[in-house]
Amino acid sequence: MNNNKSTLLSLIAVGVLSCSAAHAAVTSAEAEKLKTELTPMGGERAGNADGSIPAWTGGQKDPLPAGKLNRPPLFNADEKALLKIDSSNVEKYKDKLSDGEQALLKNIPGYTINVYPTHRTALAPEHTYERVFKNATTTKMDDRELISDWNGSIPFPIPKSGSEAMANTQFAFRGIDVQTVSSVYVVSGSAPVLATSTVAQESMPGDYPPGREDPFKGQTRYAVLVETKAPAYQAGEKILGLIDKQLNAVAQAWTYLPGQRRLRRTPNVQYDVPSPFTSGVTNYDEQNGFQGSIDRYDWKVVGKKELYVPYNNNNFLNASGLDQVLKPNSANSDLMRWELHRTWVIEGTLKAGQRHVVPKRRVYVDEDSWQILLADHWDAKGSFWKATQILTYVNPTVPGMIVATNFVYNIQSKSYAAFNVLSGEKDGYTYREIPAATFSPRSLEASGVR
Structure with a gap:
């Protein structure tokens, strides 16, 4: 695709995405583009004009190569960085940097971005692509942001509004069933402080293979069960969440407290409620760039833009030793891989009459997967507040591009939180079918033994 055609696609996207939030699905002719000029997820198949982004x-x-606990080393592990961006040359490259990355480069001592050649490794199972293709002509969102006629996985591969584009990020493929053993740390200019160590089990019914029964009857985006292993005073606590396909619904959630041997409904596990997994340093909806309703x-979709984003970070996940991964001021940027990719830039402003500690936020979304890779947050005074980075890695055996470690940097307090840190030899990912009964309140209550 030549540069003019690529630009035209982006302009059409921005023009269409400024339409009303109430609309029908795309036509069959439009959907056929998912098999020709667009990827199965709705990105542009062609590379960019100068070839720095390949097709x-x-x-x-x-x-x-085989990796420990499903963390395979990356195929291009020996590649050399094309350039290094730091505080001395940030202005030169600012057109390809998010606001958050510019703020980090200017405010965090020693922070750098190492840019490597671009590899478009994102993929998903074939049955997922088939469902996404079907969604293009069937799935609809009304003016209340209610979704109908959804067949599973990404609902709007050719989005017609900002709400549809944002909805896609909440359905992004993260594997079908996965167990993650990891930890969360908070860092404020010194050694990392452990917030929690957990075992999380997740299941995404919308991506179940053909023939596997969906016990949630098409109403659940994903089910998650998180058990806390540390610190000791929280050991054995469990949170179960059933996340509705509707993006204006409060998640159903339950907490099991072993000290009381009681199961309780959790009133709110989204929006700007402080997260217990970071001791309240971050909010529930800040993980993975944005999470929840x-x-x-x-x-609104601001447009599509070529940006340096974290990508293909298999090697970061295989780093040994917490002191190598988390430094006093930032994660070890020498271990992190950045590449030039086309991203959807989606901006959210607080609706009239609504309340949230983040009245403005912006997310930068991978065109090949609908996974948020970067997110920026502004406070009530309009000052830049937080920058989020989401590291992904590719695993062809799943197959998929999987969300891994992510960081939330508080520019104002000069601190950061690190989610899903794989710091131990037993930490990592296990992909296997998880019984549906795992995600029932009754099963949670019966399993609670400290």
């Missing part, structure tokens, strides 16, 4: 040819399908914001 998408199906993602990373070739096997990778989208109904408190007016969303």
Whole structure:
């Protein structure tokens, strides 16, 4: 695709996405583009004009070397960085940097961005692509942001509004069933402080393979059970969440407290409620760039932009030793890989009459997967507040591009929180079918033994 055609696609996208939030699905002719000029997820198959972004040819399908607990080393581990961005040259490259990354480069001593050649490794199972293709002509969102005729996975591969584009980020493929053993740390200019160590089990019914029964009857985006292993005074606590497909619904959640041997409904596990997993340093909806209901914001697509984003960070996950991964001022940027990718830039402003400690936020979304890679947050005074980075890694055996460690940097307090840190030899990811009974309140209560 030549540069003019690529630009035209982006302009059409911005023009269409400024339409009303109430609309029908796309036509069959439009949907056919998902098999030709667009990727199965709605990105542009072609590379960019100068070749620095290659064409998408199906993602990373070739096997990778064996890695510990499903953390395979990356195929291009020996590549050299094309350039290094730091405080001395940030102005030169600011057009390809998010506001948050510019703030980090200017405010965090020693912070750098190492840019490597771009590899479009994102992929998902074929049955997921088939459902996304079907969604293009069936799934609809009304003016209350209620979704109907959804077939599973990404609902709007060719979005017609900012709300639809933002909805896609909440359905992004993260594997079908996965168990993650990891920790959360808070860092404020000194050694990392452990907030929690957990075992999380997640299941995404919308991506179940054909023939596997969906016990949630098409109403659940994902089910999650998190058990706390440390610190000791929280050991054995469990939180169960059933996340509705509707993006204006409060998640159903339950907490099991072993000291009381009681199961309780958890009133609110989203929006700006402080997260217990970071000892309240971050809010529930800050993990993974944005997480939860989208109904408190007016969303618009600013456009598509070529940006340096964290990508293909398999090697970061295989780093040894917490002191190597987390430094006093930031994560170890020498271990992190950045690449030039096209991103959807989606901005949310707080609706009239709604309340949230973040009245304005912006997310930068990978065009090949709908995964948020970066997120920026502003406070009530209009000052820049927080920058989020989401590291992903590719695993062809799943197959998929999987969300891994992510960081929330508080520019104002000069601190950061690190989620899903794989610091121990037993930390990592296990992909296997998880019984549906795991995600029932009755099963949670019966399993609670300290």
